[in-house]
Amino acid sequence: xxxxxxxxxxxxxxxxxxxxxxxxxxxxxxxxxxxxxxxxxxxxxxxxxxxxxxxxxxxxxxxxxxxxxxxxxxxxxxxxxxxxxxxxxxxxxxxxxxxxxxxxxxxxxxxxxxxxxxxxxxxxxxxxxxxxxxxxxxxxxxxxxxxxxxxxxxxxxxxxxxxxxxxxxxxxxxxxxxxxxxxxxxxxxxxxxxxxxxxxxxxxxxxxxxxxxxxxxxxxxxxxxxxxxxxxxxxxxxxxxxxxxxxxxxxxxxxxxxxxxxxxxxxxxxxxxxxxxxxxxxxxxxxxxxxxxxxxxxxxxxxxxxxxxxxxxxxxxxxxxxxxxxxxxxxxxxxxxxxxxxxxxxxxx
Amino acid sequence: xxxxxxxxxxxxxxxxxxxxxxxxxxxxxxxxxxxxxxxxxxxxxxxxxxxxxxxxxxxxxxxxxxxxxxxxxxxxxxxxxxxxxxxxxxxxxxxxxxxxxxxxxxxxxxxxxxxxxxxxxxxxxxxxxxxxxxxxxxxxxxxxxxxxxxxxxxxxxxxxxxxxxxxxxxxxxxxxxxxxxxxxxxxxxxxxxxxxxxxxxxxxxxxxxxxxxxxxxxxxxxxxxxxxxxxxxxxxxxxxxxxxxxxxxxxxxxxxxxxxxxxxxxxxxxxxxxxxxxxxxxxxxxxxxxxxxxxxxxxxxxxxxxxxxxxxxxxxxxxxxxxxxxxxxxxxxxxxxxxxxxxxxxxxxxxxxxxxxxxxxxxxxxxxxxxxxxxxxxxxxxxxxxxxxxxx
Numbered sequence: 001x002x003x004x005x006x007x008x009x010x011x012x013x014x015x016x017x018x019x020x021x022x023x024x025x026x027x028x029x030x031x032x033x034x035x036x037x038x039x040x041x042x043x044x045x046x047x048x049x050x051x052x053x054x055x056x057x058x059x060x061x062x063x064x065x066x067x068x069x070x071x072x073x074x075x076x077x078x079x080x081x082x083x084x085x086x087x088x089x090x091x092x093x094x095x096x097x098x099x100x101x102x103x104x105x106x107x108x109x110x111x112x113x114x115x116x117x118x119x120x121x122x123x124x125x126x127x128x129x130x131x132x133x134x135x136x137x138x139x140x141x142x143x144x145x146x147x148x149x150x151x152x153x154x155x156x157x158x159x160x161x162x163x164x165x166x167x168x169x170x171x172x173x174x175x176x177x178x179x180x181x182x183x184x185x186x187x188x189x190x191x192x193x194x195x196x197x198x199x200x201x202x203x204x205x206x207x208x209x210x211x212x213x214x215x216x217x218x219x220x221x222x223x224x225x226x227x228x229x230x231x232x233x234x235x236x237x238x239x240x241x242x243x244x245x246x247x248x249x250x251x252x253x254x255x256x257x258x259x260x261x262x263x264x265x266x267x268x269x270x271x272x273x274x275x276x277x278x279x280x281x282x283x284x285x286x287x288x289x290x291x292x293x294x295x296x297x298x299x300x301x302x303x304x305x306x307x308x309x310x311x312x313x314x315x316x317x318x319x320x321x322x323x324x325x326x327x328x329x330x331x332x333x334x335x336x337x338x339x340x341x342x343x344x345x346x347x348x349x
Numbered sequence: 350x351x352x353x354x355x356x357x358x359x360x361x362x363x364x365x366x367x368x369x370x371x372x373x374x375x376x377x378x379x380x381x382x383x384x385x386x387x388x389x390x391x392x393x394x395x396x397x398x399x400x401x402x403x404x405x406x407x408x409x410x411x412x413x414x415x416x417x418x419x420x421x422x423x424x425x426x427x428x429x430x431x432x433x434x435x436x437x438x439x440x441x442x443x444x445x446x447x448x449x450x451x452x453x454x455x456x457x458x459x460x461x462x463x464x465x466x467x468x469x470x471x472x473x474x475x476x477x478x479x480x481x482x483x484x485x486x487x488x489x490x491x492x493x494x495x496x497x498x499x500x501x502x503x504x505x506x507x508x509x510x511x512x513x514x515x516x517x518x519x520x521x522x523x524x525x526x527x528x529x530x531x532x533x534x535x536x537x538x539x540x541x542x543x544x545x546x547x548x549x550x551x552x553x554x555x556x557x558x559x560x561x562x563x564x565x566x567x568x569x570x571x572x573x574x575x576x577x578x579x580x581x582x583x584x585x586x587x588x589x590x591x592x593x594x595x596x597x598x599x600x601x602x603x604x605x606x607x608x609x610x611x612x613x614x615x616x617x618x619x620x621x622x623x624x625x626x627x628x629x630x631x632x633x634x635x636x637x638x639x640x641x642x643x644x645x646x647x648x649x650x651x652x653x654x655x656x657x658x659x660x661x662x663x664x665x666x667x668x669x670x671x672x673x674x675x676x677x678x679x680x681x682x683x684x685x686x687x688x689x690x691x692x693x694x695x696x697x698x699x700x701x702x703x704x705x706x707x708x709x710x711x712x713x714x715x716x717x718x719x720x721x722x723x724x725x726x727x728x729x730x731x732x733x734x735x736x737x738x739x740x741x
Contacts, residue, residue: 001421002351003647009350059350230732245735247721250728257727258644258664265643266636272352286636293633294640341632346613347622 003268009063016064019050020071026316029072033178033319039142044075048107053081056089058209058275062216062267069220069327072319074178076110076139078217083210083331084111084147087158091202093194096160100145112143114184115158115203116331122150122186124157130189136330140170140182148184149203158197165189177322208281210331211288212271217327219264221320222295225302226256228317232306252301259298263291282344289337292328299324352646358425365429372398379436381511382557385673385709386597387604391511392436393469396443400469405443413451413459414467420653424599424646431600432607439472439511441596446473446519446538449576449585457573458538462517474512476520476539476563477586479505484722487530487583491565493522493537500524500537500575502568508716512561513548516541520565521586524579534582538574545569555708590718594662595648597717601669602642605676608706609634611699612680621683630679637672644668660731663723670713670720677707
């Protein structure tokens with residue numbers, strides 16, 4: 001047993017931290033978050049030059065996404081480079097893989113996903129027509145292709161569509177966070193069998209990879225909240241002494257450490273098991289459910305430690321908080337993962 | 350990054366499981382209360398059985414009669430025993446005392462006490478706290494005065510676990526007045542029954558006896574029973590406290606896992622498992638216990654590698670104790686009107702184990718460093734926040 005990241009992982013982390021400090025400093029993250037399009041092609045392209053979009057090895061991509069969460073890095077990394085990539089690898093045809101994966105790895109092609117059941121009314125009829133809508137599709141506006149799950153009678157079908165296919169409409173949802181969410185509405189969109197991704201159960205594998213990546217984002221963001229809060233507690237002077245000299249603030253900071261450490265521990269354990277090929281369904285569910293609660297608690301307590309200044313838009317705290325919120329409900333919310341755990345520990349329905 | 354167990358560790362786990370299968374726990378009489386920490390009750394018979402297998406001394410150097418197994422063997426043993434609910438109450442204390450004796454004990458302690466620990470015969474109570482020295486341990490008043498080749502100890506210790514049934518006390522005393530508050534303390538290994546020692550039980554809110562108070566009225570102790578250098582006892586103890594928090598709580602995660610499994614079985618048997626709210630609470634608890642386990646394994650790796658520890662064991666202890674309280678609370682909720690029934694009561698559910706866990710867990714966030722003191726440790730030692738000024 002060894003909790004330390006490998007030297008390759010450590011190198012990846014330090015490179016990522018340097019890179020993001022330079023190309024995605026807090027002011028830039030803030031700017032992109034407030035921009036209505038909210039996508040930085042230059043940053044996305046630079047990340048691709050480093051090979052990030054083509055990484056996808058569980059422990060490595062996890063420590064990388066953790067850094068992105070820490071820097072509030074915008075962009076469709078998790079949906080495209082993690083979830084869609086994992087799905088295409090597991091269920092794409094040779095043609096899909098050849099056509100999409102290299103271009104996704106270089107950042108030229110972005111693929112959005114609508115795999116979650118929540119808000120999804122899509123039905124694929126026997127004549128190959130897709131009707132209904134999917135909700136919460138991140139970065140659909142910059143996507144070149146969409147992967148959507150739909151009801152097909154007895155089956156669940158997963159299909160890959162060009163984003164500009166006739167009858168596909170992308171309508172923006174307005175969320176509190178920097179992520180750009182869309183409704184993808186389909187009005188009799190024609191789908192051919194070559195566009196099915198099989199087996200459709202690979203959806204679970206992809207959502208699990210996504211859940212792990214979202215957990216990494218939360219842990220990274222919470223780690224940053226912890227660092228900022230401790231820094232603030234040391235330097236903010238009231239009544240002649242740093243507020244961090246008071247036990248009320250000290251104990252709050254101690255709880256931040258506990259929440260971040262425990263979340264990261266579960267994250268790494270699940271990522272390691274995923275890399276070993278062992279079925280990590282319950283491990284991923286535990287990491288995601290736990291980190292969602294714990295990292296949100298970190299963000300909320302962080303606000304209390306920062307006091308009034310943390311309430312301002314120009315302060316980085318709210319972006320980290322909103323990033324955690326968004327990650328906590330994507331790829332399975334807390335209730336979904338808790339139910340998975342409930343079954344894994346043998347609770348009968 | 351690597352979270353698995355080695356083949357040797359897994360083989361040892363199998364060995365321990367086989368022992369537990371071949372030796373049903375009801376064969377071992379209990380002689381002291383289970384205080385809910387996860388190490389079960391105090392059972393001399395069980396300690397002797399562990400000693401017979403060489404498991405108490407397995408990690409000691411060969412020159413001290415051990416087999417020099419890696420530290421993780423101790424974790425494996427703890428996990429398997431705790432998952433089974435075995436009565437190994439004194440084991441952590443025996444290990445810690447043995448480690449101290451191996452590190453800096455006198456020839457006499459190595460010759461007389463160490464083999465008795467290995468056989469499971471010698472067990473220890475901690476004489477740290479005093480009526481006016483709780484969280485402020487350095488306020489202690491018990492003094493040891495040198496008199497020829499003896500020290501004469503005078504004072505009053507309290508909250509000493511199993512002191513009445515253990516064989517020796519680890520008595521923390523002041524041996525000199527020094528300018529620095531943390532200097533001048535020394536530790537003694539004092540055999541129970543030494544003249545002048547009066548050990549009195551304190552009945553707890555569970556109705557059972559776990560703690561004792563010990564009056565030391567000019568107790569004469571040979572110089573060779575001092576453990577560690579004179580006057581440096583506090584530094585030794587401080588390092589010890591980091592590992593104390595670890596070894597005194599490591600088994601809690603597997604022990605709580607055992608309790609959670611019992612609650613799941615009970616929920617399934619009564620049909621309560623269909624309740625969505627309860628499912629979520631039990632599932633969230635399973636995740637918390639997994640997180641707890643990971644925190645302890647991380648601390649274990651640091652201890653094993655000799656890496657610096659500033660806050661890691663303190664965080665793990667806080668989390669262990671607060672999670673234990675939460676689980677007991679959840680168990681009480683699940684049992685409803687049956688919750689307050691004692692172990693052994695007519696109609697008690699889950700063997701009345703939950704009501705006992707609920708009551709004992711109240712003491713866990715106090716013993717061995719209160720949750721508040723430890724949070725301050727995490728903040729000051731771990732995060733570098735400024736310490737609160739101490740009143741002289």
